[in-house]
Amino acid sequence: MGRRKIKDVHSQSKEGCQMKNINIDVHHLTRVEGHGNIVVNIKEGTIERCEWQIPEAPRFFEAMIKGRHYSEIQRIVSRICGICAVGHTLASLKATENALGVTISEQSTILRRILKHAENFDSHILHIYFLVAPDLLGVKSVFPLVETHKDVVKIALRLKRLGHEWGSILAGRTTHPTKCIPGGWSMIPTEKELKQLKQKIIDSVSDVEETLKVLISVAPNIPDFTRKTEYIGLIDDYEYGLYDGMIGSLTPDGNINKYNVSDYRSITNEWVSPLSTAKYTKHFMDSYMVGALARININYDRLHSKAKETAEAIGFKTLCFNPYMNSIAQFIECVHSAYITIGYIDQLLNIGVNTEEKPTKPTKFGRGFGSTEVPRGILFHEYEYDEEGFCKGGNCVIPTNQNHANIQKDFEKIVPELIKADKNEDQIELTLSMLVRAYDPCISCSAHYLDVVFKK
Amino acid sequence: MAKLKCAWFDFTCCEGCQVELTNYGEPFLTLMEFIEPVEFREIMTEKTTEKIDIAFIEGSFSRESDRKRLEEIRSRANIVIAYGSCAVTGGINALKNHQNMNDYKEIVYGKDKDMPHLDSQLAKPISAAIKVDFEIPGCPIDKDEFLRIVSQVIHGSTPTLPKYPVCVECKLRETVCRYDEGDYCLGVIAKAGCNSPCPAHGIPCEACRGFCDEPNQEALVELLKERGPYGKRWAEEKSRMFTANLRKDAK
Numbered sequence: 001m002g003r004r005k006i007k008d009v010h011s012q013s014k015e016g017c018q019m020k021n022i023n024i025d026v027h028h029l030t031r032v033e034g035h036g037n038i039v040v041n042i043k044e045g046t047i048e049r050c051e052w053q054i055p056e057a058p059r060f061f062e063a064m065i066k067g068r069h070y071s072e073i074q075r076i077v078s079r080i081c082g083i084c085a086v087g088h089t090l091a092s093l094k095a096t097e098n099a100l101g102v103t104i105s106e107q108s109t110i111l112r113r114i115l116k117h118a119e120n121f122d123s124h125i126l127h128i129y130f131l132v133a134p135d136l137l138g139v140k141s142v143f144p145l146v147e148t149h150k151d152v153v154k155i156a157l158r159l160k161r162l163g164h165e166w167g168s169i170l171a172g173r174t175t176h177p178t179k180c181i182p183g184g185w186s187m188i189p190t191e192k193e194l195k196q197l198k199q200k201i202i203d204s205v206s207d208v209e210e211t212l213k214v215l216i217s218v219a220p221n222i223p224d225f226t227r228k229t230e231y232i233g234l235i236d237d238y239e240y241g242l243y244d245g246m247i248g249s250l251t252p253d254g255n256i257n258k259y260n261v262s263d264y265r266s267i268t269n270e271w272v273s274p275l276s277t278a279k280y281t282k283h284f285m286d287s288y289m290v291g292a293l294a295r296i297n298i299n300y301d302r303l304h305s306k307a308k309e310t311a312e313a314i315g316f317k318t319l320c321f322n323p324y325m326n327s328i329a330q331f332i333e334c335v336h337s338a339y340i341t342i343g344y345i346d347q348l349l350n351i352g353v354n355t356e357e358k359p360t361k362p363t364k365f366g367r368g369f370g371s372t373e374v375p376r377g378i379l380f381h382e383y384e385y386d387e388e389g390f391c392k393g394g395n396c397v398i399p400t401n402q403n404h405a406n407i408q409k410d411f412e413k414i415v416p417e418l419i420k421a422d423k424n425e426d427q428i429e430l431t432l433s434m435l436v437r438a439y440d441p442c443i444s445c446s447a448h449y450l451d452v453v454f455k456k
Numbered sequence: 457m458a459k460l461k462c463a464w465f466d467f468t469c470c471e472g473c474q475v476e477l478t479n480y481g482e483p484f485l486t487l488m489e490f491i492e493p494v495e496f497r498e499i500m501t502e503k504t505t506e507k508i509d510i511a512f513i514e515g516s517f518s519r520e521s522d523r524k525r526l527e528e529i530r531s532r533a534n535i536v537i538a539y540g541s542c543a544v545t546g547g548i549n550a551l552k553n554h555q556n557m558n559d560y561k562e563i564v565y566g567k568d569k570d571m572p573h574l575d576s577q578l579a580k581p582i583s584a585a586i587k588v589d590f591e592i593p594g595c596p597i598d599k600d601e602f603l604r605i606v607s608q609v610i611h612g613s614t615p616t617l618p619k620y621p622v623c624v625e626c627k628l629r630e631t632v633c634r635y636d637e638g639d640y641c642l643g644v645i646a647k648a649g650c651n652s653p654c655p656a657h658g659i660p661c662e663a664c665r666g667f668c669d670e671p672n673q674e675a676l677v678e679l680l681k682e683r684g685p686y687g688k689r690w691a692e693e694k695s696r697m698f699t700a701n702l703r704k705d706a707k
Contacts, residue, residue: 001538013617028497030497030499030500030503031497031498031499031500031501032498033471033498034471060552062547063552063555064551065552066555067693068693068697069686069690072697073657074663075697076548076551076697078471079470079595080546080594081470081471081472082469082470082471082472082473082474082475082476083471083475085470085472126475126478129501132476133497134501140500140501140502141493141496141500141501141502142499142500143500143502144486146488153485154482154485157478157480157481157482157484157485158481158482160478160479160481161479161480161482163483164479172653172654173653174479174598175472175473175475175476175596176472176595176596178653178654178657178658178659179657179658179659181562181659186658186659187655187657187658230527262578265682286657322666327590354680388686388687389686390690428497430587449562
C-alpha cells in the first residue's frame, strides 16, 4: 500500500523552463472514507495521465433489497455508509413513504430535521478536525496533535461526541440509527431529553468559537484555486436546503433552475467510467459539484444569522468557486445547524411533545422518490414495492458519485497550473490529496450504490 | 508497560465501526495511553511495514484479490481482531450471496457488468481467509464492548462473548417483547452482548451479531410464520439479513 514509486527528475528545456518527469501514484489515499487512487504521469512537461480512480469493492445493495419488506429497507441501506447512515436512512424513508402514500406528522418532520442537522454537524466535525486539519497544521494525522495541540484535540473529541449524542438522543444511535421507521418514529424523545440536548448545544458554544479561531489561523494555508462549475443542491422553502426541498442547479452565471425530486435522473445522467466502480454524473456542464460549498452557494440567504457572521469572520463570500473552501463551508453549516436546532427544540417544546405518537400506516404500494442532503451533498433514493409491500427494485445516487467527475475536471485544470508554478512532485501530490479530501469523499458509499431494474 | 502498536485495516464495509471509535469523547485519550496507532488509513497518512501487536480488521472478505493483503497483515500481526459484523460473519454483505452473481452484476452495472474492476465474489468473514484470534461482533460494534475486549487483550486475559440469546438481555432490561407488540424479532436466536438496544428502541432485533450458541433455526422460521406479520415467504428469508453465512443454506 502507499506510494509505490516516486521519482522526481528535473531537466532543463531549451526555453529554460523546467521540463519535468513526474510520477505520482497514491494507492488508497489516506484520510478519506473509502478507497481512491491518484495517478499522475508527466513526461518532459507533458501530462500523459492525470486520474482520480475509484477501486472500492462493489457491494451490490440492489441485490440485497430485492424481495425485502418495506419495513426493513432503511435498515439495510443505512449500511451503505457508516458516516452518512442517518442520511441514507432518511432518504430511504422519504422514498418508501412516497411509494406507500404516507405523510408523516409535523412533529415527526421537525424531529427528522433536527436529526439531519445532527448528522451534518457530526460528520463535518469529523472531516474538519480528523481529515483536513492535519494538512493545514502540517502533520500527517490527528495523533501527533495529541502532543502538540492537546487543547485542540480535546475540542475535536468533545464536539465529535456532541454530534454523536445529538443524533443518538433522537435516533438511538448515529451509525445505523434504530428509531427511524417508515411513517415516523418508533420512539419520540421526551421533553426532558430535548431540553438536555439544547443545553449540550449551548454548552458547546465556546468550543465552536475556538474552532473558528483555529480555522482563521490556518485559512492562509488553504490553496488558492478556482474553477467555475455547476452546483447542485436542495432548495427548501422552509429553511436552508438540507432535509427537504426541490433540486436546485446553480450555474456560474448565477442562474438557478429548480426540478422535482422525481426528475432526478435528468440531473444525474449517470455513466460508467473505466476508472471507477462508482458511476459518474453530468448535467448542464461536463461535471457538477455537490456538498456544503454547493449548498452555501445556492442557499446563502437562508443561513442563520450566526452562520453568516461566521462566514464574514473567515472571509467566505459567495459565489465561491474554490473547492478547497468546502471545508470552510462545512464549518459555517455546523454553526447554522447548532442554532437552527435550538430553534426547532424551542418550537417542539412550545407545541408540547407527544411521546405517544404512532407511525402513519401505508395507504398504497407503488414507486416513490426521496432526496435529502447528506454531509457530502445531495442524495437520491427510489424504490418500487409490490402489493404486499416487498421491494421490487431500487436506485440510489450518492453525492460522492456526483463529485467524482468534478474532482477529475479539477485535476485537469490544477495540474498544469502546479507545473507552471514549478511545484515539485511532493507538493503536487499533497495539493491533489488535499483537493480530494476537501470534497470529503465517501467512497464506500459511492461504490455501493444501487441501480434500478424495475421488472414489470 | 510499552504501548501496543495497533493498526486498523478495512475491506468490504461501510467503515461505520471505525466511526464509532471517534465517539468516545475525551476518554479516547485514556485509551491512547495504552496503544500507539501506527496505521489507520481513514484518519492517518502514516503507514508501517513493521511488526504490529494488534491488527484490527473491519469489513468482509469479498474479493479473491484481497487474500494476499490479508495474509500480509496476518504475517506481521501478533494478534488479529476482526471487528464489526462484516468482518465477523460477512454481515449484511452476505445478504446477496444466495443470488446469482451474474444477475446482480447486470442489475447494477448493465452492459458494463464484465469490466474487470467490478469483480466480486461471495461475501465471507475475514476468518475465511486468515486465522482470526478474537472477534467483536455487531453492526455497528458497541464501542463499550470494543473497549472491554481490547482492554482484556492488553492485560493478557482472554475475551469471551455471551453464548445466550438477546432475549435474555431484554428480560433483564424489562423490555416488552416485540412479539407482544405485534412485531417480529430475531432476538431468540441472536448472540447477546449488545444489551439489546433495538427492542428497547421499539424495533426488532435483526441478529446483527450473529447467532447464539446452538440456535434453533427451524423453530425461528416456525415462530415467524406463526406470530410474525409478513407471511411464509418472508419468514423463510428473514434471517438472511445479517446471518446469511450462518444459515444452514449458506453458500
